[in-house]
Amino acid sequence: MYRYDEFDHQLVAERVAQFRHQVKRRLDGQLTEDQFKPLRLMNGLYLQLHAYMLRVNVPYGVLSAHQLRKLAHIARRYDRDYGHFTTRQNIQYNWISLEDTADILAELAEVEMNAMQSSGNCVRNITADPLAGRARDEIEDPRPWCELIRQYSILNPEFSYLPRKFKIAVTGAPKDRAAVAVHDIGLRMHHDAHGKPGFEVIVGGGQGRTPVIGKTIRDWIEPEEILAYIEAILRVYNLYGRRDNLYKARIKILVNALGLDAFRELVETEYEAMRGQALAVPAAEQERIAAYFQPPAWESGSDLDAELDTLRAADQDFARWFDSNVSAHKAPGYAIVTLSLKATGQEPGDLSADRMDAVADLADRYSLGELRVTHRQNLVFTDVKQSQLQALHRELQALQLATPNIGLLTDMIACPGLDYCALANARSIPVAQDISRHFAAADKLLEIGELSINISGCMNACGHHHVANIGILGVNKKGKEFFQITLGGAADESAALGDRLGPGLPQNELPGAIETLVDKYLELRTSESESFLETYRRVGMTPFKTAVYGDDAARRVA
Amino acid sequence: MALIKNHELTPDTYTRIAGDAELPDQGGVLVDLQRWQDDWQSLGRRGSPVGVWLTSDQHPEIIADDLDQIDLVALEFPSFRDGRAYSYARLLRDRYGFSGELRAVGDVLPDQLLYMHRVGFDAFELAGQDPLSDYQTALEEFDVFYQPAADARATALRLRHARG
Ligand code: SF4
Numbered sequence: 227m228y229r230y231d232e233f234d235h236q237l238v239a240e241r242v243a244q245f246r247h248q249v250k251r252r253l254d255g256q257l258t259e260d261q262f263k264p265l266r267l268m269n270g271l272y273l274q275l276h277a278y279m280l281r282v283n284v285p286y287g288v289l290s291a292h293q294l295r296k297l298a299h300i301a302r303r304y305d306r307d308y309g310h311f312t313t314r315q316n317i318q319y320n321w322i323s324l325e326d327t328a329d330i331l332a333e334l335a336e337v338e339m340n341a342m343q344s345s346g347n348c349v350r351n352i353t354a355d356p357l358a359g360r361a362r363d364e365i366e367d368p369r370p371w372c373e374l375i376r377q378y379s380i381l382n383p384e385f386s387y388l389p390r391k392f393k394i395a396v397t398g399a400p401k402d403r404a405a406v407a408v409h410d411i412g413l414r415m416h417h418d419a420h421g422k423p424g425f426e427v428i429v430g431g432g433q434g435r436t437p438v439i440g441k442t443i444r445d446w447i448e449p450e451e452i453l454a455y456i457e458a459i460l461r462v463y464n465l466y467g468r469r470d471n472l473y474k475a476r477i478k479i480l481v482n483a484l485g486l487d488a489f490r491e492l493v494e495t496e497y498e499a500m501r502g503q504a505l506a507v508p509a510a511e512q513e514r515i516a517a518y519f520q521p522p523a524w525e526s527g528s529d530l531d532a533e534l535d536t537l538r539a540a541d542q543d544f545a546r547w548f549d550s551n552v553s554a555h556k557a558p559g560y561a562i563v564t565l566s567l568k569a570t571g572q573e574p575g576d577l578s579a580d581r582m583d584a585v586a587d588l589a590d591r592y593s594l595g596e597l598r599v600t601h602r603q604n605l606v607f608t609d610v611k612q613s614q615l616q617a618l619h620r621e622l623q624a625l626q627l628a629t630p631n632i633g634l635l636t637d638m639i640a641c642p643g644l645d646y647c648a649l650a651n652a653r654s655i656p657v658a659q660d661i662s663r664h665f666a667a668a669d670k671l672l673e674i675g676e677l678s679i680n681i682s683g684c685m686n687a688c689g690h691h692h693v694a695n696i697g698i699l700g701v702n703k704k705g706k707e708f709f710q711i712t713l714g715g716a717a718d719e720s721a722a723l724g725d726r727l728g729p730g731l732p733q734n735e736l737p738g739a740i741e742t743l744v745d746k747y748l749e750l751r752t753s754e755s756e757s758f759l760e761t762y763r764r765v766g767m768t769p770f771k772t773a774v775y776g777d778d779a780a781r782r783v784a
Numbered sequence: 785m786a787l788i789k790n791h792e793l794t795p796d797t798y799t800r801i802a803g804d805a806e807l808p809d810q811g812g813v814l815v816d817l818q819r820w821q822d823d824w825q826s827l828g829r830r831g832s833p834v835g836v837w838l839t840s841d842q843h844p845e846i847i848a849d850d851l852d853q854i855d856l857v858a859l860e861f862p863s864f865r866d867g868r869a870y871s872y873a874r875l876l877r878d879r880y881g882f883s884g885e886l887r888a889v890g891d892v893l894p895d896q897l898l899y900m901h902r903v904g905f906d907a908f909e910l911a912g913q914d915p916l917s918d919y920q921t922a923l924e925e926f927d928v929f930y931q932p933a934a935d936a937r938a939t940a941l942r943l944r945h946a947r948g
Contacts, residue, residue: 233940237928244925248895264865265895347865377930377940383902384874384933387867464871465843499879504932510945 227288227596228373228518230338237380238335241342245269246328253325268348268386270341271327275648278322281344282334286354286372286396287315287599291589294597296337298582304330309582311567311575313639313690314393315353315599316344320646342380347388349379349460353395355403356600359519360562360608362554366398366415366423370516371452374507378453385460389467390475392460393432398423400719405601407431407440407721408693410477411459413452425452429459429489430481435685437692437723438478441486443493450512451497454505458496462489522594522609527559530612537616544619546630546668552615561612563593565605565622566629566637570666571659574640575603584625592618602639602678604632634671635679635744636662639690643683643700644707650683652700652707657681657733664737674744677758678717693717695759696740697724709736713743713770714762725767728775739774746773786915789885789907791923793916798835798856814858817842820850828853837889840868848880857882859905861890870903877904877934897922904934 230238245265252262270281282297297317301309304326305319312318322330334340344351352372359367375394379385385392397404398415406412412428425447431440447455463477466484481489538545553562565585568574577585585605589597592614593607600606605627610618622628631637638661641647643654658681665671681698682689691697697712709731712724731739744758746769751761762770787796798812804822807813812833820827820836827834835856836847847854857876859869869888876882887907888900897908897919912918929937938946 231944233928233944237926237930237940240926240928247921261864261893261895347867380930381899381926382931383899384870385867386899387865387870387896389867461871461874465868469866469868508941508945511941514944 227290228285228369228515234338234377235335238338238340238342241269241340241381242328242331242335245331249324249328264346264387266324266327267346268343269327269331270344271322271324272345274320275646277320278324278327279318279320280322280327280330280341281312281316281318282339282341283344283351284315284317284339284599285376286352286358286369287356287601288358288369289597289599290337291586291595291597293337293339294582294586294589296333296339298579298586300330300333301579301582307580308576308578310573311577311599311603311605313601313603313688314351315356315601316351317599343386345391346386347390347392348386349382349388349392349394352376352379353393353404353409353601355397355399356598356606357403357553357562357608358398358598359521360555361399361401361403362556363401364399364556365417367519368396368398368413368415369519370512371413371415371425371449372396373515373518374453374511375456378456378505385464388460388464389469390472390477392463392477394456402717402719402721403600405690405693405717405721407719408433408437408690408717409440410463411456412440416446418446423449425449425455427455427459430478430486431721432476432478433687433690433692434476435473435687436476436478437687438482439721439723440478441481443486443490450507450509451501451505453507454500454503455493455497457505458493458500461496462492466492521557522596524557524560524609525611527557527611529558534612534615541616543623543630544616546672547619547628548615549672550630550634551628551632555609557609559612561610561615563607563610563615563618563622564600564632565607565627566631567604567627568631568637568662569626569629570636570662572626572662573655574638574658577605581625581627585627588618588621588625602637604637630668631671633676633678635665635674635677635740636671638662638679638681639694640681641683641689643681643689647683647688649686650700651685651702652683652709653733654681654683654689654698654700657698657700657709657736660733660737661740664741673754674748675754675757677744678715679740680715690717691715692723693721694724695757695762696743698736701730703730706732708732711739711743711774713767714759716759720759727767728771742773743770746770785909785911787887787907787909788915788919789887791919794907798833800837812855814856817846820847820854824850824853835885835887838872840866844872844876844880844882851876851880851882851884854882854884856885856887856907858887858889861888861892861896864891864893864896870899873900873904874934894918894922898925902929902933902935902937 395409396413408431414426428440598606640654640658644650680694682691693715711727715724798814814835833855837858
């Protein structure tokens with residue numbers, strides 16, 4: 227992974243000192259709350275319902291065991307013994323006091339972490355495929371480019387007061403695990419005919435009140451020009467994005483208002499004026515950064531297919547876990563293991579300080595000290611020897627981190643909802659907990675197969691409900707909580723927004739309705755390999771609507 | 785309100801002219817865009833410096849062809865949250881080659897001064913009890929810069945590779 231050199235260290239130290247000074251001026255009354263707010267936001271500090279929340283960047287989801295121990299220490303010393311991993315591969319602490327913040331940032335700096343621009347109207351943490359550099363299907367490792375973009379975006383003098391927040395995601399694999407189509411800029415790496423890498427640039431995707439699937443603005447950009455192209459997009463957005471209405475300020479609204487072609491023309495004009503100049507990334511810098519991401523010294527070996535088959539036959543728990551939580555590694559003899567933070571009834575994404583420490587120890591022993599945070603709020607061990615999978619499985623079981631549900635129905639994303647969030651219409655965590663208890667049987671989950679359920683407590687869509695196979699949105703009707711279901715959304719390379727199933731349901735009817743949908747799918751699928759999403763795309767809404775609301779109701783709402 | 789220019793407290797030699805108000809007999813004047821467009825010829829004939837004040841929805845491209853007759857461009861921040869003028873400044877310096885005074889006016893606060901300086905501003909209208917000290921503190925807060933901008937500061941990238 228990337229390591230800070232003296233420049234990175236100095237910049238972060240200067241940033242901490244600056245923020246300490248800003249907090250002092252705020253406490254002295256030299257800064258008004260209005261003036262202080264964007265400054266604290268750009269240091270990751272939000273004011274929530276009950277306390278300050280601090281959001282710490284995990285750059286493109288890459289974390290070392292050493293850093294995780296520091297995160298555990300911060301949870302213990304400054305918060306209430308836990309942290310929450312987010313859909314942007316970050317970690318947040320929910321009970322922080324303003325006076326402690328500069329000290330926390332200084333502690334983070336010791337392990338080369340920071341909270342810069344994890345909030346505010348600026349370029350946020352760059353996110354990436356959590357399996358980057360390891361997945362067997364990968365074309366190109368996106369992490370060196372993420373690091374370049376990270377540095378480019380940090381304290382960028384021109385783009386720190388954008389109309390609204392700005393999110394960039396990068397993937398280097400055909401299977402999109404970074405949801406690039408629902409970001410302000412999504413970058414997808416490809417190879418040309420000679421095997422040279424380049425970027426496809428997708429722009430204007432997003433969720434929230436106006437969900438949009440991003441559009442490809444350019445099929446191909448040379449990697450060394452990627453910063454210039456990003457700057458061109460940011461400049462057009464900074465100049466022309468709306469600033470009069472918070473809900474119309476994201477770049478997707480600008481792209482839609484101008485139309486993709488007119489928007490592209492503006493960007494290309496800017497880009498033409500800048501290409502090959504100061505922002506072109508010199509080969510020496512590309513090499514310097516790429517050197518940090520060289521593969522570790524994997525032991526040479528071969529895949530243990532036969533041995534693993536024997537183990538799976540002998541141990542049903544292991545078999546289930548292997549089938550859902552273990553994925554293919556580039557290096558023969560190794561595997562990628564996802565730790566589920568979605569045990570039955572748990573709050574999705576939460577991890578206690580003690581378990582963070584335990585996970586850090588396991589990462590050292592089983593995964594060369596490195597792990598990842600996924601945008602579905604789980605953790606990944608990147609380099610597990612296949613011969614150690616069974617031992618690791620036992621240790622994870624003891625920590626309740628081995629729930630065999632990755633990519634399955636109970637691997638849900640849920641926003642904080644009414645329990646924490648001032649904007650919420652409805653609860654979302656308890657809804658997730660209900661569903662997770664209803665579908666606790668592991669065999670049933672595996673039978674259903676790949677299926678995403680995401681839950682948002684209001685139309686701001688922090689729970690990503692638009693891009694879930696089954697989305698759940700909390701609404702408030704006459705003072706009562708109801709939940710609207712959408713079907714057919716996807717966040718991967720086939721990204722799509724869900725369609726509304728019908729009128730909202732009360733919370734107690736939700737698990738039953740989901741079961742009805744799932745049973746309908748099991749009845750309709752042509753084979754076990756046809757996923758829920760594929761079946762939905764083949765048969766459409768009607769059979770599902772009828773199943774939930776009955777014939778008459780389905781006709782009425784159709 | 786104090787004016788800091790080229791790192792020093794400086795008396796303002798420009799008189800701000802509201803709309804089509806009368807011009808003084810001599811001395812620099814700072815006019816709005818409309819006045820510039822209406823009167824640029826007579827303003828030029830006065831033989832004194834001319835400044836043009838642009839609000840945040842006036843793209844400096846409008847005056848890009850006039851810049852050799854303009855000594856000062858003042859870019860207004862109606863609120864410190866409105867970041868358009870950062871891009872205007874970059875364009876004025878890098879694209880249109882403006883080398884005159886580029887002044888930040890409006891809601892100009894210490895915490896944004898370094899960014900403003902980096903994108904090409906060299907003059908700032910600042911409130912506060914000790915604007916010069918605020919200014920100096922703000923500009924000294926960082927020594928490391930990741931991205932190239934319109935200033936002369938060396939980027940981390942350049943320094944990294946310069947030391948070999
Ligand atoms: S979706 Fe709504 S309720 Fe949920 S966290 Fe976002 S703003 Fe809050």
